[in-house]
Structures are given as C-alpha cells and as structure tokens.
Amino acid sequence: MFMRCISKAVGRCAVVGSSHSVSRSLLLLHRTAKTSLAAIPQSATLGLCIQPCQQLQVFTRRIHSSLSPSLSLAKTPSPYLHPQSGPLQPQPLDLDQPYPPPPEDNFYTISFYSFFDIPTEKTTRLREQLQTEWSRDLQIVGRIYICEQGINAQLSIPVENTQKLRQWLEAHPVYAGRIPRFNWAIEHRQAFKALHVRVRPLVATGSEFTLQDLNHEPEYLGPEQWETELQHSSEDKQPLLIDMRNSYEFRIGKFSGAVCPDVDTFREEMNVVREMCKDRDKKEPIFMYCTGGIRCSVAGAILKSEGYENVKTLQGGVIAYGNHIRRHPEKAKSSLFRGKNFTFDKRLGEEVTSEIISRCDQCGGPCDTFTNCANRSCNLLFIQCPSCAEKHKHTCGTDFCKERAQMSHEELIKNRMPSIWNYHLRVRPEKIFSKDGIAQIPSELEMKQ
Ligand SMILES: [Zn+2]
Ligand SMILES: [Zn+2]
Known part of the structure; x- marks a missing residue:
C-alpha cells in the first residue's frame, strides 16, 4: 500500500x-x-x-x-537536475523572452545542459538519433555530449529552427521537461563547422560521479543576485571567488577579485580548489563561476558533499552575466567581469566589456584575440594581434608552420603528421614563444624534416 x-x-x-x-x-x-x-x-x-x-x-x-x-x-526546484524517469512537465518554448535580433549569417548560438538518468543501453541510440535528426532536420552544428548522467550541448542553429528545437525536445520521451531554458550566447554566429554528438562524460572530472552525488546542489545565483551578493560580501571582507576555468580562458577576461588557479584541466582545478578551501570555516561562502555553469554545478556539488555548506555559483556562467551586461549597457562601466568570455568554438571568445586585459603573445601589444596556429598539426592556442597575424601568416611564426599552412589539402594528407604538442603545451604559449615571438619547436621534430 x-x-x-x-x-x-x-x-x-x-x-x-x-x-x-x-x-x-x-x-x-x-x-x-x-x-x-x-x-x-x-x-x-x-x-x-x-x-x-x-x-x-x-x-x-x-x-x-x-x-x-x-x-x-533542495529547497527550490532544481534547474539542472531531473533524475526521475518518465516525462516531466514540458519546459517553456523559450518564447517568453525576446529573441536576439537575427545575426548576419542567420545562426543563433546557444548552449544547455541537464542531469538526468539515461539507461546505458540507450545512450548510443540517442546519440545516433541526435546526430541524424538534428543535422538533417534542424541544420544544427555543434558539440553535444550525452552519457548516463544527461546531456551537455553547445550548438549553432538557423534562426527559423530554434523554436523547432524546443518542440523537438519537448516531444521526445527522454528529454521532455528536462532541458532548462537555453543559455543564449552573448554574440551570435555559426560557431561550429559540423555536428558532433558523442557519448562521453559531460564534464571531465577525472572521477566518476552519479546523479546522487549531484544532489548536493550548490546555490544558483542569477547575474543580478550574483552582483548584489558579491558586492555585499566584499563590504565586510573580500569573499572567496573562484574562477573554475582553465588558465588560458581567464587570460582574456575574468571577474575582478577572482582567484584563478593556474591549471589546464578541470581535474587539476578540483585538486587546487580542495587545497585552497581545506583550512576554511565550512560555513564561509564560496563563490564560483565558469563559462556556462556546468562545471560549477559539478564542482559545487562535490564541495558541498565534502561539507562546505555555503557554495554559490553563477547560474548560466559568464555567458549569462555577459547577456545581463548587454541588456543593461549602463552597467558596462561597473561590470564585475572585465574583458572577454572565452568560448570553445570557432569564435574563441565573445565580448563582455570592451576592456582588453591581455597581450599579444608575439609582440606584447594589447590584444585579446585568441587564434590557433594555421598549421593544423601545430594548432597552438595563442593570442595574436592583426599585425602579427599578417606578419606570421596566421601561424606561430616558425618556417615549418608557415610552410605547412600554405599546403593544399592533398599535400597535407600526403605529408600527414601527428600533433607537435601535447595538450598541456598546446595551451601554454608562454612556454613556447621565444622573445622574438617565434615558437620554439622541439629539436627532434626539426631533425625529422
Ligand atoms: Zn602582435
Ligand atoms: Zn605553429
């Protein structure tokens, strides 16, 4: 009974x-x-x-x-955690907020994530369905991860298909009611070349987590509340504010007063944060933010499960805060975030405020435009100003990269070679460039030429 x-x-x-x-x-x-x-x-x-x-x-x-x-x-309904099976109440069609004006190339860029239970045997079929139907019927491009714990999506979509995407989700037995409102980019254009749907963990924590672990949700603050609480706390003493992103991301933009751990991965980040918090009173507030919120949903839940009672995260991440500033241009001057929001797509960043807080890796002039070396096997991620881009032909400056950047597709296939850098060096231009702004390619590679 x-x-x-x-x-x-x-x-x-x-x-x-x-x-x-x-x-x-x-x-x-x-x-x-x-x-x-x-x-x-x-x-x-x-x-x-x-x-x-x-x-x-x-x-x-x-x-x-x-x-x-x-x-x-859990005092209020959770925005991102939907662990029940069976359909829930449909989410709104994202119509109750004005759409941004259609961008020049007619593509909106949006992201969303949600944690819910997907039986292991269904993940592959769902992946195939998304890959086929989203590219064929909705012309979506982007990067989608699904796994047993839910979905994490970053995508660009033709303006006229945006409502259809929500309708598709709400008509689907697995996704209906589980996808919160879309997180709209600050600047819109087609940010991906193709659609890649993969079955893989939503966030690379380095350790398994379950939906039950995520039940220890952090507190989600909207941009306005985030500002108020941060300003209010700083009147007493500077609150602990942690940038949960990688070191290359915060080079071009960050919140004033944020602690920015010098790490290349989320896994490293968690270890640094644990170390940073270990002697703190567990009741003291910890503020954290990331690009779109998912890393903080996970990190916040981990910290809370380890006893930290007062973990607050920026809902929707820097993207939501950037939109808040765009909606209130009068706030740009007093914006707590300065500079650009790094994005993991072709754009490699979008402007929150016009302030430039970084420098060109090659000439040292003020610049906040990230690029990848035009030689695909180098692909070094670095900041390059327009005049260095011209001088070095959009490469890191070595003759080797300049030469390969000129090669035709056929020549590249014939002369295929593995990546020069491992991930950690590829995102660390400060370790690669010499004083004259030319990358130092390992000597064993030069011998191979
Ligand atoms: Zn330069
Ligand atoms: Zn290069």
Whole structure:
C-alpha cells in the first residue's frame, strides 16, 4: 500500500494531485512506515526536489526527520537536475523572452545542459538519433555530449529552427521537461563547422560521479543576485571567488577579485580548489563561476558533499552575466567581469566589456584575440594581434608552420603528421614563444624534416 503512495508522492508533478492528497499520503507513510522510508530508492526520493513548493513544504513538515539529511537541502526546484524517469512537465518554448535580433549569417548560438538518468543501453541510440535528426532536420552544428548522467550541448542553429528545437525536445520521451531554458550566447554566429554528438562524460572530472552525488546542489545565483551578493560580501571582507576555468580562458577576461588557479584541466582545478578551501570555516561562502555553469554545478556539488555548506555559483556562467551586461549597457562601466568570455568554438571568445586585459603573445601589444596556429598539426592556442597575424601568416611564426599552412589539402594528407604538442603545451604559449615571438619547436621534430 505505501509503496503505491510513494510512487504517487514522488512521481511526476502532473500526477501528484492536490497538496491535500499528497499530504495525506505522506502522513500515512509517516505513521505507518517510518523505517521503510529509508528503503525508498534514492532516485525515487530525489524526485521530491521538483515538487511544487507548497507540496515540498508539506513534505518536509511531515516526514523531514525520516529522511537522509541531503534531501532537505533542495529547497527550490532544481534547474539542472531531473533524475526521475518518465516525462516531466514540458519546459517553456523559450518564447517568453525576446529573441536576439537575427545575426548576419542567420545562426543563433546557444548552449544547455541537464542531469538526468539515461539507461546505458540507450545512450548510443540517442546519440545516433541526435546526430541524424538534428543535422538533417534542424541544420544544427555543434558539440553535444550525452552519457548516463544527461546531456551537455553547445550548438549553432538557423534562426527559423530554434523554436523547432524546443518542440523537438519537448516531444521526445527522454528529454521532455528536462532541458532548462537555453543559455543564449552573448554574440551570435555559426560557431561550429559540423555536428558532433558523442557519448562521453559531460564534464571531465577525472572521477566518476552519479546523479546522487549531484544532489548536493550548490546555490544558483542569477547575474543580478550574483552582483548584489558579491558586492555585499566584499563590504565586510573580500569573499572567496573562484574562477573554475582553465588558465588560458581567464587570460582574456575574468571577474575582478577572482582567484584563478593556474591549471589546464578541470581535474587539476578540483585538486587546487580542495587545497585552497581545506583550512576554511565550512560555513564561509564560496563563490564560483565558469563559462556556462556546468562545471560549477559539478564542482559545487562535490564541495558541498565534502561539507562546505555555503557554495554559490553563477547560474548560466559568464555567458549569462555577459547577456545581463548587454541588456543593461549602463552597467558596462561597473561590470564585475572585465574583458572577454572565452568560448570553445570557432569564435574563441565573445565580448563582455570592451576592456582588453591581455597581450599579444608575439609582440606584447594589447590584444585579446585568441587564434590557433594555421598549421593544423601545430594548432597552438595563442593570442595574436592583426599585425602579427599578417606578419606570421596566421601561424606561430616558425618556417615549418608557415610552410605547412600554405599546403593544399592533398599535400597535407600526403605529408600527414601527428600533433607537435601535447595538450598541456598546446595551451601554454608562454612556454613556447621565444622573445622574438617565434615558437620554439622541439629539436627532434626539426631533425625529422
Ligand atoms: Zn602582435
Ligand atoms: Zn605553429
């Protein structure tokens, strides 16, 4: 009997019924099955996080003491965590906010992520479906990751198909109700060449995490609230504000006063952050931000599960903050973020404020335009000003790269060669360039020529 009540109580919103019937079910549960509550599968109890507030209050009042403490943390419906199976309430069609004016090339760039359970055996089929239908029917280009824990998508889409994408998602048995509002880029254009859908972890943490781990959600602050809280905390003393991105990302833009760990990967980042926080009072606030929010959803949950009680993240990341500044141009001068937001697509960055906080890696002049060396087997990621781009033919300046950058596609295939740099060197131009702004290619490679 009470198992039926449980499935009713923790099922999808639509079938929950009135708060009266829910409270009756829960009361019944409380009276008859206090000990059995602990036996509810964790994934089922998690569903309560998305109940309408009123029902959640009834729930917490009635049986709060019977629950594992982690569940009491979810005070409001979670924006990104949807662990139930079965369809949820459809998400809005993103129509209640004005679309940006159509960009010149007619492509919007958007991103979204969501954590929910996808059975392992379904991931490959879902990957194939997205790869086929999104490129064929919606002309989407971009990079999508799916895995057992959900989806993480960055994509560009023709303006006229944007509503169709939401309709596609809301008509799909797996995605319906689980994809929060799209995170719109600050600057729009076709940012990818093709569509690549892959089955792989949504965030490379270096260790496995489950949906249950993510239940320790951090607090999500919208841009306005983020500003208010940061300014308010800094009146007492400078709050701990952590940039959760890699070192090359914050070179061209960051929040004032942020601690920016000098790392190349998210995995390294977590270790540095743990070390940084280990002697702190666990009640002290920790503010963190990243590009679009997903890394902070994961990092925040990890920190909270390790006992830090007051973890606050910027919802929608720098992208959302940049849009906030664009909507309120009068705030640009006092923007807490200065410079550009690095993006993992062809654009390699979008402007939040016009301030330039970085320098050209080749001549040292003020510049915040990232580029990749035009020689694909070099592909060095560095900052290059227009005059150095012309001088060095869009390369890192070596004769080797200049020569290969001129080769035709056929010649390159004939002279195929592996990447010169490993990932860590490829994103560290300061280790590669000599004083004259020419990359120092390893000598063993020169011998091969
Ligand atoms: Zn330059
Ligand atoms: Zn090069």
